[in-house]
Amino acid sequence: xxxxxxxxxxxxxxxxxxTGLAGIAHAGQVLAGTAGALLFLIxxxxxxxxxxxxxxxxxxxxxxxxxxxxxxxxxxxxxxx
Numbered sequence: 001x002x003x004x005x006x007x008x009x010x011x012x013x014x015x016x017x018x019t020g021l022a023g024i025a026h027a028g029q030v031l032a033g034t035a036g037a038l039l040f041l042i043x044x045x046x047x048x049x050x051x052x053x054x055x056x057x058x059x060x061x062x063x064x065x066x067x068x069x070x071x072x073x074x075x076x077x078x079x080x081x
Contacts, residue, residue, distance in 0.1 A: 007034045 011030040019026075
C-alpha cells in the first residue's frame with residue numbers, strides 16, 4: 001500500500017512539478033502508466049507464486065508411522081498421602 005501511494009505521489013509530482021499547471025494534462029497519462037505497471041507487477045507475482053507451487057514436489061514419508069499409543073499407562077499407580 002505504501003508503494004502504491006508513493007508511486008502515485010511521485011507520478012503526480014513528476015508530471016506536474018517540472019511544467020507547472022500545464023503538466024496536469026499529462027498527469028493522467030502518468031497515473032495510468034503507474035496503475036498499469038502495478039497491475040502488471042501483481043499479475044507477475046501471482047503467476048510466479050502459482051508456478052512455484054505447481055513445481056514443488058510433494059515429499060512422501062519414507063518411514064511408516066507407528067500407531068499412536070497413550071502417553072500414560074492404562075492403570076495408574078496407587079497414591080497415598
